[in-house]
Amino acid sequence: MRPGQVRANVKPVQPPFSPVLLLGMALKPVRPALLQPVFDGVLKMLRRRHPDILDRMADYASKPVCINPVDLPFVILLDPNPDDPRLTVRREIDPQEVAATIHGPLEVLLALAEGKVDGDALFFTRRLVIEGDTEVVVALRNAIDGAGIDLINDISAELGPLARPFRSCASAAVDLLGRIQDDIETLRTALIAPAVKDSNAQNARITQLEAELKTLRKAARRGGVA
Amino acid sequence: MTAKLTLGPVLFNWKPETLRDFYFRIADEAPVDTVHVGEVVCSKRTPFFEPYIASVVERLHAAGKEVVLSSLALIMSEREMAAARDLASDADLLVEANDISVAAITAGRPFVAGALLNVYNEGTLATLESMGAIRVCLPAELSGDAIAALATAAKSEIEIQAFGRLPLAISARCYAARARQLTKDACQYVCADDPDGMEVETLDEIPFLAVNGTQTMSSHYMDLLPDLVSLRARGVSRFRLWPQNVDMVAVSALFRAVLDGRMAVAEAEDRLAGLCPGVQFANGYVHGRAGHLFVEDDE
Amino acid sequence: MTTAQPAPAPLTRPELVCPAGTPAALKSAIDAGADCVYVGFRDETNARNFPGLNFNRRELAEGIEYAHGKGAKVLVAVNTFPRAGQPEIWHRAVADCDELKADAVILADIGLIDHAARHHPNLRLHLSVQAAASNPDAIRFYADRYGIKRVVLPRVLTVQEIAEVNARIAPIETEVFVFGGLCVMAEGRCALSSYATGQSPNINGACSPASDVRYTETNEGITSELGGFTINKFAHTEPAGYPTLCKGRFIANDKASYLFEEPTSLNTLAILPDLIRAGVTAFKIEGRQRGRAYVAAVVGAFRQGVDAVLAGKSLPDIDLDRITEGGKQTTGAYEKAWR
Numbered sequence: 001m002r003p004g005q006v007r008a009n010v011k012p013v014q015p016p017f018s019p020v021l022l023l024g025m026a027l028k029p030v031r032p033a034l035l036q037p038v039f040d041g042v043l044k045m046l047r048r049r050h051p052d053i054l055d056r057m058a059d060y061a062s063k064p065v066c067i068n069p070v071d072l073p074f075v076i077l078l079d080p081n082p083d084d085p086r087l088t089v090r091r092e093i094d095p096q097e098v099a100a101t102i103h104g105p106l107e108v109l110l111a112l113a114e115g116k117v118d119g120d121a122l123f124f125t126r127r128l129v130i131e132g133d134t135e136v137v138v139a140l141r142n143a144i145d146g147a148g149i150d151l152i153n154d155i156s157a158e159l160g161p162l163a164r165p166f167r168s169c170a171s172a173a174v175d176l177l178g179r180i181q182d183d184i185e186t187l188r189t190a191l192i193a194p195a196v197k198d199s200n201a202q203n204a205r206i207t208q209l210e211a212e213l214k215t216l217r218k219a220a221r222r223g224g225v226a
Numbered sequence: 227m228t229a230k231l232t233l234g235p236v237l238f239n240w241k242p243e244t245l246r247d248f249y250f251r252i253a254d255e256a257p258v259d260t261v262h263v264g265e266v267v268c269s270k271r272t273p274f275f276e277p278y279i280a281s282v283v284e285r286l287h288a289a290g291k292e293v294v295l296s297s298l299a300l301i302m303s304e305r306e307m308a309a310a311r312d313l314a315s316d317a318d319l320l321v322e323a324n325d326i327s328v329a330a331i332t333a334g335r336p337f338v339a340g341a342l343l344n345v346y347n348e349g350t351l352a353t354l355e356s357m358g359a360i361r362v363c364l365p366a367e368l369s370g371d372a373i374a375a376l377a378t379a380a381k382s383e384i385e386i387q388a389f390g391r392l393p394l395a396i397s398a399r400c401y402a403a404r405a406r407q408l409t410k411d412a413c414q415y416v417c418a419d420d421p422d423g424m425e426v427e428t429l430d431e432i433p434f435l436a437v438n439g440t441q442t443m444s445s446h447y448m449d450l451l452p453d454l455v456s457l458r459a460r461g462v463s464r465f466r467l468w469p470q471n472v473d474m475v476a477v478s479a480l481f482r483a484v485l486d487g488r489m490a491v492a493e494a495e496d497r498l499a500g501l502c503p504g505v506q507f508a509n510g511y512v513h514g515r516a517g518h519l520f521v522e523d524d525e
Numbered sequence: 526m527t528t529a530q531p532a533p534a535p536l537t538r539p540e541l542v543c544p545a546g547t548p549a550a551l552k553s554a555i556d557a558g559a560d561c562v563y564v565g566f567r568d569e570t571n572a573r574n575f576p577g578l579n580f581n582r583r584e585l586a587e588g589i590e591y592a593h594g595k596g597a598k599v600l601v602a603v604n605t606f607p608r609a610g611q612p613e614i615w616h617r618a619v620a621d622c623d624e625l626k627a628d629a630v631i632l633a634d635i636g637l638i639d640h641a642a643r644h645h646p647n648l649r650l651h652l653s654v655q656a657a658a659s660n661p662d663a664i665r666f667y668a669d670r671y672g673i674k675r676v677v678l679p680r681v682l683t684v685q686e687i688a689e690v691n692a693r694i695a696p697i698e699t700e701v702f703v704f705g706g707l708c709v710m711a712e713g714r715c716a717l718s719s720y721a722t723g724q725s726p727n728i729n730g731a732c733s734p735a736s737d738v739r740y741t742e743t744n745e746g747i748t749s750e751l752g753g754f755t756i757n758k759f760a761h762t763e764p765a766g767y768p769t770l771c772k773g774r775f776i777a778n779d780k781a782s783y784l785f786e787e788p789t790s791l792n793t794l795a796i797l798p799d800l801i802r803a804g805v806t807a808f809k810i811e812g813r814q815r816g817r818a819y820v821a822a823v824v825g826a827f828r829q830g831v832d833a834v835l836a837g838k839s840l841p842d843i844d845l846d847r848i849t850e851g852g853k854q855t856t857g858a859y860e861k862a863w864r
Contacts, residue, residue: 302682
């Protein structure tokens with residue numbers, strides 16, 4: 001394996017327990033090809049409304065990037081060649097095919113695309129993991145951040161007369177997601193409560209053992225025999 | 227005319243008597259044309275060697291060496307500036323400016339622009355020359371092409387760093403003190419424990435850098451023996467040897483011999499390795515590569 | 526006994542100078558309360574020559590129009606050192622700033638400053654931090670010779686030293702960094718990056734460039750490398766950092782440590798009143814390479830902070846931990862103990 005590449009069965013970021021993860025589970029039987037038209041639409045929108053993105057990626061035309069929403073059962077392949085850019089949805093990807101991979105929960109990836117969160121901060125706190133060619137990822141991050149994407153605005157602008165119904169649907173969906181997120185959080189807490197309790201008890205036990213070990217070591221240093 | 231050799235200032239904190247004896251031996255035995263004296267790295271070290279400077283300069287002059295007084299590289303206080311003014315007021319000796327303020331206060335008199343000034347292009351070179359620079363030691367990270375372009379444009383002598391640990395960075399913070407959980411103000415002069423710099427390795431225990439108080443240096447020694455002749459042909463008139471804790475008389479003799487065509491590069495390289503046991507050498511910068519690399523020959 | 530305290534001198538309102546790596550960030554900064562933004566062209570003429578970042582000429586023209594429309598200024602950093610024999614793109618950059626009516630250019634190289642002063646006499650010149658002018662004599666050299674109006678002070682001085690410098694160089698203005706990434710070496714005088722990678726801040730405009738960075742996932746955590754040298758290893762539970770050379774973990778005297786500096790960000794919110802009293806003209810926020818979210822958060826916080834100090838109110842308590850490197854903060858060289 002080359003350094004910096006994804007091992008086949010490693011998930012560098014654990015997917016958070018979220019509505020997206022549930023959606024991902026629901027999407028598992030769906031063939032990625034069925035989702036492709038959505039991504040064709042997104043690419044069309046990006047090319048029309050944010051030509052700067054490909055412009056900023058011009059030096060990295062031959063470096064495809066894999067975007068891996070860790071809570072969904074598919075990955076997205078971005079080929080930034082300005083003459084023939086592609087956004088392809090696939091079940092999985094061979095690391096050899098791409099210059100770099102970005103792993104993160106969908107929610108984080110979308111917030112990043114809209115410039116609502118700081119990519120460096122996400123990386124520092126490990127909510128985002130990048131592998132492979134760091135340069136192309138930095139370029140993509142900067143290009144997207146610089147575009148000023150606002151997904152709801154951008155998509156509704158593409159929809160013409162359907163914009164208004166889309167907007168109200170979208171904001172209702174965002175509200176709904178927010179509320180589901182709260183419920184899910186409650187559910188998650190309830191589900192993992194016993195495990196947390198166990199783990200807390202274990203931690204306390206480890207702390208106690210460490211303290212005992214320290215005392216023993218000190219004694220050993222001072223007196224030769226513990 | 228053949229190229230000249232300069233012995234740069236001793237960047238480390240050597241014991242004053244050791245330093246004095248080092249210069250006496252250089253005066254008596256080393257085939258170098260110019261010798262720099264003076265504290266470049268940390269003003270806290272300055273007082274210790276001061277009593278010996280006059281006798282060292284005298285001995286070097288008596289041996290026919292040109293003596294240059296080197297200034298501090300990072301001047302942050304009025305006390306340090308006053309010391310620099312003092313240095314610049316010495317009408318008898320050439321001063322090496324390692325901070326632009328020192329070049330400014332020499333006002334119209336001849337001076338040497340030091341390796342720690344940023345001379346990257348013809349415009350800056352011309353400005354320093356117009357201020358009085360008669361010799362310019364170029365920054366370490368320049369490529370051979372940049373060196374050649376500057377040598378072509380220069381009215382002054384162009385000097386480049388040819389041997390020793392490269393001074394890579396200077397800071398207000400003292401890392402020799404920090405490594406020992408001390409602050410700079412209460413440093414106990416711990417940098418004196420590392421007469422050749424404190425080795426800094428990566429977490430994989432690969433030698434990488436060296437710390438000399440507030441200065442960060444390369445772990446590798448620069449070695450331009452294989453490049454001397456071609457750089458001379460590209461217009462470099464002087465080569466600077468940074469003093470290390472090795473036999474600098476023997477080192478300078480190797481550089482002199484290769485420049486004079488009296489010794490093959492391969493033999494000089496072997497002997498240099500013998501003089502610097504355990505040292506890795508580098509010349510990447512002049513080949514336009516990363517500084518730590520050693521490039522045998524350009525493709 | 527009570528005596529009347531002499532009225533304190535009225536505080537001068539410092540300008541808030543904010544980073545913008547893209548037009549979107551420029552708008553974010555201005556909308557969040559920036560008095561000035563600083564930007565660079567998309568090439569090696571500036572010290573944040575990062576992939577996908579910075580402005581082309583059209584974007585700069587539009588950015589200047591947007592800023593001026595909102596009463597803000599645009600400063601353009603042309604703060605790398607022109608290559609010997611090839612100064613054209615640097616000269617072009619300065620000429621374009623003049624033509625596009627940038628409010629100032631931020632320069633570091635003596636030769637380029639000389640060129641700008643000769644050929645663009647009406648262009649306002651600021652001295653970049655990359656020039657590392659750390660004392661009054663150095664600063665006056667640039668002012669007397671080239672008419673530099675403002676100097677960005679290197680991050681080596683304490684607040685006390687900054688106040689002394691200001692007293693000696695008036696009316697030359699000073700600008701100091703108040704937040705963001707922190708060089709621990711004197712800026713513009715550091716070749717660590719080129720030693721490891723061949724790419725230098727002074728020549729190429731990039732320190733520890735992304736092209737030479739590699740992260741490797743191991744069972745123990747992440748290893749970050751620069752130019753093939755291991756700069757750090759992070760356990761899975763530890764916050765990671767970008768492998769900037771001087772924020773790496775190294776072994777010296779048989780001990781592994783953050784020898785130069787920890788992964789940390791400068792944050793001076795708590796000492797803003799001292800910096801204002803030191804007579805600083807402008808407060809600079811680092812981070813043209815960070816995104817809009819960073820710009821909006823930091824600019825907003827410092828806008829509130831500066832306004833509070835000037836209104837005589839107590840400092841707002843704003844937590845910027847989540848956007849700092851390694852989740853850590855420092856006041857850096859502004860306090861003497863840092864040294």
